[in-house]
Amino acid sequence: MHADPAMLALFRAEATTHGERLAMGIERLAQQPDDRAALESCADASHQLRSAARLVNAAGAAELADGLEKVFGGALRDGRALAGDVAERLRPSLDLLAQIATDQEPDAEAVRTQVQILAGLATAAPDQPPAAPSEAPSASSGDDSLLALFRDEVDGQVQTLTRGLLTLEQNPGDGDALTELMRAAHSIKGAARMVGVTPAVTLAHAMEDCFVASQEGRLGLQDADTDLLLQATDALKAIGAGEPASTEQLCRALQGLLAGDRSCGSPAPAPATRSTAAAAAGGERAVRISAERINRLVGLAGELKVTHGWVRQHTESMLALRRRHNELVAVIDRLRAVLDAEAVTGLGRNLLDDAQRLAYRCRQELGERISRLDEFDRRSANLSGRLSHEVIASRMRPFGDGVQGFPRMVRDLARGLDKKVELLIRGLETQVDREILEKLEAPLNHLLRNAVDHGIEEPAQRLARGKPECGTILLEAQHSAGMLAVTVSDDGRGIDLQALRRRIVEKKLVNDQMAAELSESELLDFLFLPAFSTRDQVSEISGRGVGLDVVHSVVQEMRGHVRAMTRPGEGMRIQLELPLTLSVMRTLLVEIAGELYALPLARIESVLRISRDEIRTLEDRQFITTAEANHLGLVDAAQVLECDGGGSDEALLPAIVLSDRSQSYGVVVDRIVGERELAVHPIDPRLGKVQDVCAAAIADDGMPVLILDVDDLLRTVENLVTGRTLGKLRQARAQAAAVGKRVLVADDSLTVREVERKLLESKGYVVDVAVDGMDAWNSVRLGAYDLVISDVDMPRMTGIELAAAIKKDPRLKGLPVMIVSYKDRPEDRERGLEAGADYYLAKGSFHDETLLDAVVDLIGEAS
Numbered sequence: 001m002h003a004d005p006a007m008l009a010l011f012r013a014e015a016t017t018h019g020e021r022l023a024m025g026i027e028r029l030a031q032q033p034d035d036r037a038a039l040e041s042c043a044d045a046s047h048q049l050r051s052a053a054r055l056v057n058a059a060g061a062a063e064l065a066d067g068l069e070k071v072f073g074g075a076l077r078d079g080r081a082l083a084g085d086v087a088e089r090l091r092p093s094l095d096l097l098a099q100i101a102t103d104q105e106p107d108a109e110a111v112r113t114q115v116q117i118l119a120g121l122a123t124a125a126p127d128q129p130p131a132a133p134s135e136a137p138s139a140s141s142g143d144d145s146l147l148a149l150f151r152d153e154v155d156g157q158v159q160t161l162t163r164g165l166l167t168l169e170q171n172p173g174d175g176d177a178l179t180e181l182m183r184a185a186h187s188i189k190g191a192a193r194m195v196g197v198t199p200a201v202t203l204a205h206a207m208e209d210c211f212v213a214s215q216e217g218r219l220g221l222q223d224a225d226t227d228l229l230l231q232a233t234d235a236l237k238a239i240g241a242g243e244p245a246s247t248e249q250l251c252r253a254l255q256g257l258l259a260g261d262r263s264c265g266s267p268a269p270a271p272a273t274r275s276t277a278a279a280a281a282g283g284e285r286a287v288r289i290s291a292e293r294i295n296r297l298v299g300l301a302g303e304l305k306v307t308h309g310w311v312r313q314h315t316e317s318m319l320a321l322r323r324r325h326n327e328l329v330a331v332i333d334r335l336r337a338v339l340d341a342e343a344v345t346g347l348g349r350n351l352l353d354d355a356q357r358l359a360y361r362c363r364q365e366l367g368e369r370i371s372r373l374d375e376f377d378r379r380s381a382n383l384s385g386r387l388s389h390e391v392i393a394s395r396m397r398p399f400g401d402g403v404q405g406f407p408r409m410v411r412d413l414a415r416g417l418d419k420k421v422e423l424l425i426r427g428l429e430t431q432v433d434r435e436i437l438e439k440l441e442a443p444l445n446h447l448l449r450n451a452v453d454h455g456i457e458e459p460a461q462r463l464a465r466g467k468p469e470c471g472t473i474l475l476e477a478q479h480s481a482g483m484l485a486v487t488v489s490d491d492g493r494g495i496d497l498q499a500l501r502r503r504i505v506e507k508k509l510v511n512d513q514m515a516a517e518l519s520e521s522e523l524l525d526f527l528f529l530p531a532f533s534t535r536d537q538v539s540e541i542s543g544r545g546v547g548l549d550v551v552h553s554v555v556q557e558m559r560g561h562v563r564a565m566t567r568p569g570e571g572m573r574i575q576l577e578l579p580l581t582l583s584v585m586r587t588l589l590v591e592i593a594g595e596l597y598a599l600p601l602a603r604i605e606s607v608l609r610i611s612r613d614e615i616r617t618l619e620d621r622q623f624i625t626t627a628e629a630n631h632l633g634l635v636d637a638a639q640v641l642e643c644d645g646g647g648s649d650e651a652l653l654p655a656i657v658l659s660d661r662s663q664s665y666g667v668v669v670d671r672i673v674g675e676r677e678l679a680v681h682p683i684d685p686r687l688g689k690v691q692d693v694c695a696a697a698i699a700d701d702g703m704p705v706l707i708l709d710v711d712d713l714l715r716t717v718e719n720l721v722t723g724r725t726l727g728k729l730r731q732a733r734a735q736a737a738a739v740g741k742r743v744l745v746a747d748d749s750l751t752v753r754e755v756e757r758k759l760l761e762s763k764g765y766v767v768d769v770a771v772d773g774m775d776a777w778n779s780v781r782l783g784a785y786d787l788v789i790s791d792v793d794m795p796r797m798t799g800i801e802l803a804a805a806i807k808k809d810p811r812l813k814g815l816p817v818m819i820v821s822y823k824d825r826p827e828d829r830e831r832g833l834e835a836g837a838d839y840y841l842a843k844g845s846f847h848d849e850t851l852l853d854a855v856v857d858l859i860g861e862a863s
Contacts, residue, residue: 008056011052011056012101012102014049014052014462015046015049015052015053015061015097015100015101015842016098016101018045018046018048018049018052019049019094019097019098019101020402021041021042021044021045022042022046022049022068022094022097023094024041024046025038025039025041025042026038026042026090026091026094028095029042029082029086030088030417033081033082033327033592034081036076039072039075039076039082040072040076042068042072042289043069043072043073043076046065046066046068046069046072047065047069049061049065049068049097050062050066050069052064053065058100059242060096060100060106060108060111061100062692063111063115063242063243064096064097064111064114064115064118065097065122065780066113066243067093067119067121067122068090068093068118069117070118070119070122071086071118071121071122073089074122074679086121087446089117089121090121092110092114093114093118096110096111096114097553115244116244119243119244125490125549147195148447150191150192150195150197150240151240151241151242152240153187153188153191153240153366154188154191154200154236154237154239154240155188155237155240156237157184157188157236158188158233158237158240159184159404160180160181160184161181161184161185161207161229161233161236162180162230162233162405162407162408163407163449164181164184165181165229165230165233166407166408166411168181168221168226169221169223169226169411169437170422172220172221174204175215178215179215181207181211182208182211182212185204185205185207185208185211186204186208188200188204188236189204189205189208191199192204192239197239199239199245199247200236200239200247200308202247202251203232203235203239203247203250203251203254204236204238206232206250206251206254206258207229207232207254208463209254209258210225210229210254210257212736213258217455219257219258223415225257227415228250228253228254228257229254230408230412230555231250232250232254235247235250235735252558253345255473270500277843280632289697294391294394294395297391297394298391298679298681299681301384301387301388301391301392301679304387304388306386311373311376311377311380312377312381313647314373315370315373315374315377318366318369318370318373320368322363322366322367325359325362325366326363326709328359329356329359329360329363330357332352332355332359333356335352336352336356339352341415343716365629375690377586382609387837388677388679393431395430395433395434395435396431396433396434396479397431397432397434397437398428398429398430398431399427399428399429399430399431399437399477399486400425400429400430401437402429402437402438402440402441402444403425403428403444403475404836406423406425406444406445406448406475407423407425409445409448409449409451410423410448410473411423413449413452413453414452414456415742417452417453417458418458419452419456419457419458419459419471420459420469420470420471421456421470421472421473422470422471422472422473423448423450423469423473423475424472424473424474425474425475426475426476426477426478427476427477427478428472428477429485430477430478430479431580432477432484432580433579433580436484436558436579436597438558439554439558440486440576440578442550442554442555443550443551443576444475444546446550446551447488447551447574448473448475449546450548451473451490451492451572452473454492454493455471455473455490455493455494455571455572456471456473456490456491456492456493457492457493465569467491468763471490471491471492472490472491473488473489473490474487474488474489474490475487475488476489479580480577483577483578483579483580483602484577484578484579484580485560485575485576485577485578486494486575486578487573487574487575487576488573488574489571489572489573489574490569490571490572491571492571492572493568493569493571494566494567494568494569494570494571494572495524495527495566495568495572496568497520497523497566497568500523500524500526500527501515501516501518501523504518504523504526509529509535514752514755519754520566521563521564522749524564524565524566525564525749526553527548527564528548528549528551528562528564528708528793531547537746551574551576552793554828555576555578556793556795556798558578558579560576560577560578560579561576561577561795562575562576562577563575563577564572565628583747585598585600585601585677585678585680585697585707586600586601586602586675586676586677587599587600587601587606587675587676587678587696587697587707588601588607588656588672588674588675588676589672589673589674589675589676589699589705590637590639590654590656590669590670590671590672591669591670591671591672591673592638592643592669592670593638593641593643593644593670594670595643596673596699596703596705596709597637597641597705597706597707597708598676598678598697598705598706598708599656599658599707599708599710600707600708600710602656603710604656604657604661605657605658605659605664606657607654607655607656607657607672608655608657609652609653609654609655610624610634610653610655610666610668611651611653612651612653612654614795615634617717621633621721622634623856624666630664630667632657632664632665633664633665633721634655634665634666634668635665635666635667635668635717635721636667637656637667637668637669637670637722638670640667640692640713640716640717640720641692652798653668654668654669654670654671654672655667655668655669656669656712658714658717659714660715663714663718665714665721666716667717673686676699678697678698678699678705678707679697679698680695680696680697680707681695681696681697681698682696683693683695683696691712691716691778691781692708692709692712692713692716693706693707693708693709693712694707694708694712695707695711698818709774711795711796712774712775712778712796715770715774715775715778716772716778719778719779719782740773741762741765741766741786741787741859741860741862741863742765742766742768742783742784742785742786742787742854743760743765743766743767743768743769743785743786743787743788743789744767744768744769744770744776744779744785744787744788745757745760745767745768745769745770745781745789745790745860746769746770746771746772746773746775746776746788746789746790746794746802747769747790747791747794747820748771748791748793748794748795749774749791752791753769753771756789756820756851757769759851760852760854760855763852763861763862764861764862765855765862768783768785772794772795772796772797773790773794773795773796773797773798773799773801773802774795774796774797776788776790776797777797777802777805777806780806780812780815781809781812785815786815786816786859787815787816787817787818787855787858787859788802788806788815788816788817788818789804789818789819789820789855790803790817790818790819790820791819791820791821792819792821792828792832799819799821799832800819800831800832800835801835803817803819803832803835803836803837804835804836806836807835808836809834813836813846815837816836816839816858817836817837817838817839818838818839818840818841818855819832819837819840819841820840820841820842820851821840821841821842829842838858839854839858841854
């Protein structure tokens with residue numbers, strides 16, 4: 001293992017922990033072979049161990065953990081109990097893993113033998129002995145360095161084979177694709193022969209013969225033939241990764257294909273379950289580096305830019321010094337002219353000559369020094385800029401790197417469902433933060449599988465509806481307004497909104513009246529709830545209501561948004577809006593009350609210069625009329641941020657126009673400094689969420705700059721404009737005490753907010769509303785409430801996070817919190833109560849009496 005010592009230490013600790021979990025699970029399975037909880041625990045432990053081992057290049061541990069995961073995962077998938085002697089056969093694997101965890105080098109032959117035993121156990125039926133292990137490349141097959149080169153070669157050529165076969169299936173006569181396939185198979189054959197991996201040599205040679213025969217017109221490849229060749233490609237990939245692979249039956253089937261006999265059996269194709277997005281991009285050499293180290297490099301690059309800013313300031317001060325020195329020389333010259341008129345001689349004239357000579361020499365040397373400093377400044381600026389660009393670029397990867405396996409997955413899944421589907425991918429070169437790209441794999445996998453299974457109709461149905469027999473799914477990535485927009489759309493059946501409305505009522509998620517008032521976007525949001533499905537029957541592909549819940553959870557974790565749109569009978573479109581990068585932000589620097597602040601450039605609609613004569617006042621609110629004849633409300637940034645001082649004496653006031661799609665405001669600042677690209681530094685989590693602020697950065701002069709949270713800022717502006725300021729809230733609280741108790745309702749659904757508000761106000765409660773969790777958090781810190789009622793799934797801050805934040809605040813921890821959610825699973829209820837919620841009410845049982853009874857139980861009657 002060649003890895004960072006700190007990483008190795010973490011791996012050994014993790015290996016010890018997971019090894020103990022495996023040992024306990026195996027002991028339980030020895031007593032009760034069908035213990036599903038033990039199987040799940042062992043499968044999870046081996047999966048975690050495999051990932052950690054691969055991260056530090058611990059090949060032996062990775063192979064053992066992978067074999068164990070296949071044993072437990074196969075038993076879980078097939079719903080079978082492990083054979084009675086399996087536990088005894090697994091214990092040697094645990095012993096070998098324990099040796100690796102304690103930094104001992106296990107016997108390579110013992111590891112190989114145990115990996116082969118695990119492979120046999122993974123495929124063995126409960127009443128059958130383990131299958132004999134197949135031949136696969138190992139360290140003894142050749143020199144380690146040659147094997148590493150062989151595996152790199154296979155990784156690249158397997159991608160070429162997969163891409164070429166899918167292209168050939170769409171265009172059977174594509175001669176270029178056949179040539180590319182033939183060369184790829186030939187390259188694998190040559191590389192395998194060099195390291196003595198005989199199964200790969202035989203299989204690649206058989207594939208090459210098929211491609212040559214097809215190129216010469218002796219063999220016409222059919223869909224079933226493509227299936228066979230793709231299975232052979234998978235086998236080559238497994239061999240390249242050092243995993244067991246059966247090649248004998250594949251070789252017989254390929255030889256039968258050449259002889260015109262397609263009756264030879266071939267292994268059953270593996271189900272398409274996930275993409276091979278982790279495959280390395282061809283054409284570039286890659287090294288493993290942690291995200292934390294890249295983040296530190298980004299920070300250091302930012303510090304270098306700050307240092308360069310100091311050099312620029314020093315250069316400017318030197319230029320000012322030269323100007324003053326030139327003034328001194330001019331004074332000396334005038335003094336000489338005056339003294340010449342007085343006919344001064346002797347010592348005075350000598351001193352004047354010396355002063356003038358020294359002044360000229362100093363001016364010359366100062367000019368040379370400034371020229372050199374200016375040249376250094378330019379070089380430093382160029383170097384720091386290039387370094388910053390490269391470090392930032394190291395976090396980015398083309399979108400295509402994460403979607404390489406999806407065409408194969410869609411193709412295999414469609415064939416299994418007897419459908420014809422074409423996957424189009426656009427925006428392959430779109431740059432995406434590597435962390436975001438890795439997390440995108442699971443959501444995109446679920447969306448594509450849903451599109452194939454739920455969206456695309458069977459060929460006969462499509463023809464009857466006047467559509468092409470082959471359905472189309474479009475996966476597209478692009479940069480839009482500083483965000484990454486990833487869209488999955490299809491031309492299938494779409495969603496029947498009325499049927500969806502009935503389904504929601506059937507599941508008792510809402511009553512008939514509320515269902516009738518739900519908008520299209522609110523209806524489609526139900527698709528992302530856990531355990532919600534439009535299917536009555538559960539298949540191996542879908543029907544459990546898990547996929548879209550995973551999509552929603554992962555996107556929300558990345559602080560993104562999911563939007564669903566449908567055209568019944570024409571198709572479905574789901575768009576994921578995600579941050580483009582987590583490390584750098586293009587901003588506009590502004591000055592407010594003598595301090596610098598940054599606004600994300602992507603969230604700014606426009607920048608205005610407003611004449612004081614244009615400003616009008618209506619009902620104590622200031623506004624201007626834009627060129628489009630719209631009224632734009634104006635607010636003072638210093639008042640919004642509660643800063644002392646501020647204001648501009650200029651005739652034209654600078655204003656930043658911000659919008660949240662429903663309302664726009666002009667935020668007046670003191671001065672606009674200009675655009676800057678800032679390295680983002682997260683706020684210390686111990687400070688919690690700082691109102692109106694999302695992150696921090698360092699300006700060119702080394703001063704800290706706060707980056708404003710535009711969504712949060714707009715909520716503050718809205719509260720200020722509508723009179724919900726701190727002073728007014730305290731006054732209103734005293735006035736409302738005699739009227740009724742104050743309740744804050746937080747929900748991102750307008751319909752639900754209004755239903756709950758009207759219901760509570762009808763009983764005498766004073767109700768404020770918040771559009772999401774962050775808006776609610778700001779409201780409870782500004783004002784005083786008797787109760788908070790919150791949804792769970794909301795943008796920026798979930799209801800769980802809101803409840804936890806309230807209970808951690810010493811001033812607010814006594815405030816009762818009720819969570820009202822569509823999620824009614826026991827684990828969801830447990831999460832809410834663990835976060836500190838005092839009451840958890842499912843919207844499935846939501847009706848007038850239930851909600852009001854819960855409110856009365858918590859805070860009593862309204863007055």
